[in-house]
Amino acid sequence: MSTIASPREPSLRRTPNSSARPSIDSYRSTITSPINTQNPTQPPPPPPPQQQQQSSSSSSTPQPGAKRSNRAALREYYNLRATAAARPPRIELPDSEVDPSDLDAPDFDADEYVNRVVAESSLEELLKLYTRVLGEVRALDAEKKALVYDNYSKLITATETIRKMRADMDPLNPMASTLDPAIAHIYTQASSIREALRESIPPPDSEEGRQRExxxxxxxxxxxxxxxxxxxxxxxxxxxxxxxxxxxxxxxxxxxxxxxxxxxxxxxxxxxxxxxxxxxxxxxxxxxxxxxxxxxxxxxx
Known part of the structure; x- marks a missing residue:
């Protein structure tokens, strides 16, 4: 029983002397070995150089979404549009992270597109296409929600501005009511002056007007x-x-x-x-x- 409960030594595969490349199995066996679980203070060995190079290359590679957003920003900045005559017309979304595709064409036929893709693509390509379309649908749905939120916030801002304008106009209403009699008095004086001038100045075609001229x-x-x-x-x-x-x-x-x-x-x-x-x-x-x-x-x- 003691032999069954005691930890076994991991079977490490050694690299032949003729090969300079370290074995990947040694790294895996070191991580899953119970010896490392008994000594948690000992740090795990570093990964092989090939795996470090792969991880660094994967971390330095930009994400597809960032690439799409950068391309969309460049197209918007330089005002570039698709001018190829053979391509069908597409809907340009410069502010969207989703690139325009054949699905955006006005004359798009879903049945024909599905039949063509199923006939010409493999299972792996179909899964990739499904994943890409699903991601684009989610991105467009997020943009739609953001647009609705933006319009809603603008509506709230406009409503608040109108409310403040009405609040600022309320103190001016008594002053406007006091100006009405003064304006009416000025209009009455102007009318009386106009009538007095008409009476004092004769018409040009009258005898008195000709004498005055x-x-x-x-x-x-x-x-x-x-x-x-x-x-x-x-x-x-x-x-x-x-x-x-x-x-x-x-x-x-x-x-x-x-x-x-x-x-x-x-x-x-x-x-x-x-x-x-x-x-x-x-x-x-x-x-x-x-x-x-x-x-x-x-x-x-």
Missing amino acids: AERRRARTRELAVELTGTPARLRALVAEGKTDRAREQWEMPRRLLVAWRDKGVGGNEVQECIDEGDAALAGDGQGSVASARTSGDEGR
């Missing part, structure tokens, strides 16, 4: 005549400063207006005298030329 024109003509009578003095000042060209430019338009008045018989002799003074100022003859111009003008008349 004629008086306004005569007043404007008098103001213009006073301004024109001072033109010769300004011309003499410009000629004295040596600005003859500028004096000629300033005298051109007033002289035309004075000649038009003279031809219509408006202003009498004062219009001709103003013309003669302006011409004499540009000629630089002084008062003598002005007097001679006036005399010649009288003789011409």
